Amino acid sequence: TPNAALILAELRLPRALLAIVVGAGLGASGAAMQGYLRNPLADPFLIGVASGAGLGATIVLVTGVPDQYLGISLLPLAAFVGAVAAVSAAYAVARRFANALDVDHLSLAMPGFQR
Numbered sequence: 001t002p003n004a005a006l007i008l009a010e011l012r013l014p015r016a017l018l019a020i021v022v023g024a025g026l027g028a029s030g031a032a033m034q035g036y037l038r039n040p041l042a043d044p045f046l047i048g049v050a051s052g053a054g055l056g057a058t059i060v061l062v063t064g065v066p067d068q069y070l071g072i073s074l075l076p077l078a079a080f081v082g083a084v085a086a087v088s089a090a091y092a093v094a095r096r097f098a099n100a101l102d103v104d105h106l107s108l109a110m111p112g113f114q115r
Contacts, residue, residue: 030042030043033046033047033049047086047087047090047091048083048086048087048089048090049083049086049087050083051086052082052083052084052085052086052087053079053080053082053083053086054079054082055082055086056078056079056080056081056082056083056085057075057076057078057079057082059078059082060074060075060078061075065078
């Protein structure tokens with residue numbers, strides 16, 4: 001029927017394609033993080049990505065900033081900026097103290113195990 005074709009073409013197909021693109025992006029970013037950190041169990045909480053994004057979004061929600069500015073939604077933008085700031089801070093601290101700490105990767109990955 002014409003209504004079913006319209007629903008398929010205008011509603012279901014764009015959402016399905018968007019879900020595929022978003023899933024591929026999340027998979028690629030997760031694989032990149034695992035490869036960069038050389039840790040197959042790496043997740044966004046390991047270096048503060050999720051926490052920084054949450055902080056950025058919370059700041060926008062609590063401070064009462066308008067929802068949009070020049071047609072751009074500020075909540076996801078603040079979450080992205082918070083995530084980048086948290087990762088940058090973690091990277092800066094790691095670079096600063098990389099030589100001062102004598103810690104190997106195994107002891108960081110498995111803190112409960114003794115050699």
